[in-house]
Amino acid sequence: MISLQVNGHTVQVDAAPDTPLLWVLRENLKLTGSKFGCGIAACGACTVHVGGNAVRSCSYPLSAVGSQPVTTIEAIAADPVGKAVQVAWIKHDVPQCGYCQSGQVMTAVDFLKKKRHPNEAEVVAAMGGNLCRCGSYQRIKEAVLDASNSLV
Numbered sequence: 377m378i379s380l381q382v383n384g385h386t387v388q389v390d391a392a393p394d395t396p397l398l399w400v401l402r403e404n405l406k407l408t409g410s411k412f413g414c415g416i417a418a419c420g421a422c423t424v425h426v427g428g429n430a431v432r433s434c435s436y437p438l439s440a441v442g443s444q445p446v447t448t449i450e451a452i453a454a455d456p457v458g459k460a461v462q463v464a465w466i467k468h469d470v471p472q473c474g475y476c477q478s479g480q481v482m483t484a485v486d487f488l489k490k491k492r493h494p495n496e497a498e499v500v501a502a503m504g505g506n507l508c509r510c511g512s513y514q515r516i517k518e519a520v521l522d523a524s525n526s527l528v
């Protein structure tokens with residue numbers, strides 16, 4: 377058994393150390409908000425926070441988590457920046473199919489925690505690694521900028 381801190385709770389997980397974190401979240405813990413897209417750290421659909429940093433959980437082994445807290449989309453509204461991003465996402469009606477969106481939100485929250493008031497080009501650069509097959513990029517950009525403006 378491996379002990380993890382996930383969304384503020386201590387959980388015990390019966391999984392091999394090399395299991396990707398995404399598998400543990402979705403299969404063991406039934407936190408299915410984080411999605412499997414590519415499985416090779418290329419699309420961002422599986423993005424969660426480990427130790428306060430956005431990581432691609434499809435390619436992040438359980439053994440690398442250690443005592444670092446894990447936050448998933450299921451708990452992001454409990455964070456002030458996460459809440460601001462969630463509100464902006466709803467206001468701008470960002471998702472189309474929605475598949476990529478939890479990863480988009482997790483990347484946006486990590487970015488805004490580190491760069492509270494970015495310019496447009498910085499937003500585009502920061503979000504550029506998260507792919508959206510539906511092409512919601514314009515609304516993602518507007519929502520990140522709006523969330524930024526709502527934060528002091």
Ligand code: FES
Nearest residue numbers: 413414417420434
């Ligand atoms: S599923 Fe992890 S980056 Fe694509």
Ligand code: FES
Nearest residue numbers: 473474508509510
């Ligand atoms: S909203 Fe469909 S993949 Fe992004």
